[in-house]
Amino acid sequence: MDCQDQFAPGAKELVLLVFGEGELAPEVVRHLHACMICQQRLRQFRQLYLYLLAKLYRSQCPDGLHISLYCADLLEKQEKEQIEAHLRECPLCAEEVAISRRFMADPLLPVAPASPFHDLVPMRGGRQTRLILHHRPRSARWPRLYRSKECELVLSLSYAAPGCCALYGLLSRLGPALNDRLPLEGVQVELLPLETGERKRGVASSGLLLTTTVDRDGRLLFPAVSPGRYTLLLHLPVGDLVIEDLQIDV
Amino acid sequence: MGMQTEQLSNVLELALPDAVDAGEAEALNEREAEQECGADRSGLEIFQRAIVEGDQQAWALLQDQFSEVVRGWIRRHPKREIAMRLDSEENYIAQAFERFWQATAYKQDLQFTSLPAALSYLRASLNGAIMDTLRMYARPREAYLSEPGYEGASVSEDRDEGDELWEALKSLLPQPKERYLAYLLFYCGLKPREVVRYCSQEFQSVQDVYRLRRNIIERLARNIDQLLWKLSVH
Numbered sequence: 001m002d003c004q005d006q007f008a009p010g011a012k013e014l015v016l017l018v019f020g021e022g023e024l025a026p027e028v029v030r031h032l033h034a035c036m037i038c039q040q041r042l043r044q045f046r047q048l049y050l051y052l053l054a055k056l057y058r059s060q061c062p063d064g065l066h067i068s069l070y071c072a073d074l075l076e077k078q079e080k081e082q083i084e085a086h087l088r089e090c091p092l093c094a095e096e097v098a099i100s101r102r103f104m105a106d107p108l109l110p111v112a113p114a115s116p117f118h119d120l121v122p123m124r125g126g127r128q129t130r131l132i133l134h135h136r137p138r139s140a141r142w143p144r145l146y147r148s149k150e151c152e153l154v155l156s157l158s159y160a161a162p163g164c165c166a167l168y169g170l171l172s173r174l175g176p177a178l179n180d181r182l183p184l185e186g187v188q189v190e191l192l193p194l195e196t197g198e199r200k201r202g203v204a205s206s207g208l209l210l211t212t213t214v215d216r217d218g219r220l221l222f223p224a225v226s227p228g229r230y231t232l233l234l235h236l237p238v239g240d241l242v243i244e245d246l247q248i249d250v
Numbered sequence: 251m252g253m254q255t256e257q258l259s260n261v262l263e264l265a266l267p268d269a270v271d272a273g274e275a276e277a278l279n280e281r282e283a284e285q286e287c288g289a290d291r292s293g294l295e296i297f298q299r300a301i302v303e304g305d306q307q308a309w310a311l312l313q314d315q316f317s318e319v320v321r322g323w324i325r326r327h328p329k330r331e332i333a334m335r336l337d338s339e340e341n342y343i344a345q346a347f348e349r350f351w352q353a354t355a356y357k358q359d360l361q362f363t364s365l366p367a368a369l370s371y372l373r374a375s376l377n378g379a380i381m382d383t384l385r386m387y388a389r390p391r392e393a394y395l396s397e398p399g400y401e402g403a404s405v406s407e408d409r410d411e412g413d414e415l416w417e418a419l420k421s422l423l424p425q426p427k428e429r430y431l432a433y434l435l436f437y438c439g440l441k442p443r444e445v446v447r448y449c450s451q452e453f454q455s456v457q458d459v460y461r462l463r464r465n466i467i468e469r470l471a472r473n474i475d476q477l478l479w480k481l482s483v484h
C-alpha cells in the first residue's frame with residue numbers, strides 16, 4: 001500500500017536515505033516521522049539493502065585457505081583458473097593475494113642472505129667458494145642444519161672441559177646420484193676464529209686455525225674449541241662451503 | 251667413538267624441524283627428486299604418518315615439532331600486527347594445524363613428496379587462518395543481518411540465492427561500468443572512496459562514483475517492488 005500524502009518520500013529518496021546520503025525537505029522528514037506507511041516502506045528498503053549486502057558480500061570469494069594454496073601454487077588447474085578469473089574482478093581478494101604472496105616469498109625457515117664474504121676468502125687451488133651461510137641470532141640454536149644444493153651439514157656442540165667445547169658435525173650428500181661425484185671422506189675442514197670486537201669480515205686471526213678431516217661416515221670433529229666467533233670452511237671437491245659467523249658459546 | 255656416533259644420529263633427528271632452510275621455493279621440485287636422501291625423511295615421515303595413516307601419535311608429534319616453526323611464520327607475516335590484535339599466537343597455531351588437518355583429510359590423495367612441500371601446505375594453512383580472521387573483522391557491520399524485524403531468509407542459506415539476486419540486479423543495470431560498481435558496492439561492500447582507491451583505473455574520481463551510484467540507486471528504486479517481491483522481503 002502506497003502512501004498518498006503529498007509529502008510522502010518517493011522511492012529514490014528512500015533509497016538515498018538507506019545509503020545515508022538523502023537530504024530530505026523538512027516537511028518530508030516531518031511526514032516520515034508521523035506516517036506508519038512510509039516508515040514501513042523505509043524499513044523494507046533498508047532490509048533490501050542489508051539483505052543485498054549480507055547475501056552478496058564476499059559470497060563469491062574463495063576462502064583464505066584457497067587464496068593461500070593458490071599463492072603457494074598448490075591448487076589444481078581448474079581451481080587455479082577459477083581464482084584467477086575472480087581476482088580480475090575482486091579487489092579485496094587481489095589484495096589478499098598480494099599480502100599472501102609477500103608472506104610466502106619468505107623462506108620457509110629463515111636463512112641469512114649470502115654475504116660478499118667469499119671475495120675475501122682465499123681461494124684454494126683456484127676453486128670457487130660456492131656457498132656462504134650464516135645464522136641469524138634468533139635461530140642460533142644447536143644443533144644447526146645447513147644445506148647447499150649438494151650436501152647438508154648438521155653441526156652440534158657438546159661440553160668438553162671448562163671454557164672449551166667440542167664441535168662435531170655430520171656431512172651428508174643430498175641425492176643418491178651424487179655418491180660418486182661427491183666423495184666426502186677426506187674433505188678438509190677449517191675453523192677460523194674471527195677477530196673479536198669490531199668485526200672485520202673474513203679476517204681470521206692467525207695461529208689459531210683448527211683443521212680436521214671428514215671421516216668415511218661423513219663425521220667431523222673439533223674436540224676442543226674455545227668460545228668465540230668462527231668461520232667454518234669445508235673444502236668440498238665441487239667447491240668450498242663456508243659457514244660464516246658461527247657463534248660458539250659453551 | 252660409539253657415543254659420538256649416537257650423538258650424531260640424534261643430531262640429525264633433532265635438527266629436522268629446522269631442516270628446511272628452503273628459501274628454496276624454486277627448489278621444491280629439486281627437493282622432490284632428492285627425497286631419497288635420508289635428511290628430511292623422518293620429518294616427512296611424521297607428516298605422512300599423521301596425514302595418510304591418521305596416526306594420532308604422529309599427529310601430536312607433528313604439532314609438537316612444528317609449532318615453533320609456525321610461530322616463526324606468524325612473526326614474519328606482513329599483517330602480524332593487526333592479526334595479533336584480533337587473536338592470539340596460540341590460536342593461530344592451533345588453527346593452522348586444524349586447517350592443515352581438514353585440508354589434508356578432505357584431499358585423500360594428497361601425498362607430500364618432500365618436507366618443504368608439506369611445510370608449504372602447513373604455511374598456506376596458517377596464512378588461510380590469518381586471512382580469514384582479518385576478513386571476518388573487516389566485514390562491514392551492515393553485512394550482518396542484524397536488523398530487527400527481519401524475517402527473510404537466513405544468512406546461512408546457500409550461495410544460489412545470492413547468485414539469483416545478483417542476476418536480478420544485473421538485469422537492471424545494462425551498463426558494464428554500473429554493473430561493476432554494483433559488484434564493488436555489494437559484493438565487496440566498498441564505500442565510494444574505497445572504490446576509487448582500489449579501482450582507480452575504472453573509477454577516476456569519487457564524484458564519478460557518486461554519480462554512478464546514484465544511477466544504480468535510481469534504477470533499484472524504480473524496480474524496488476519487483477526486487478522486494480523477488481526476494482520476498484515483504
Ligand SMILES: [Zn+2]
Pocket residue numbers: 003004005008031035036037038039
Ligand atoms: Zn506517508
Ligand SMILES: [Zn+2]
Pocket residue numbers: 058060061062086090091092093094
Ligand atoms: Zn573476492
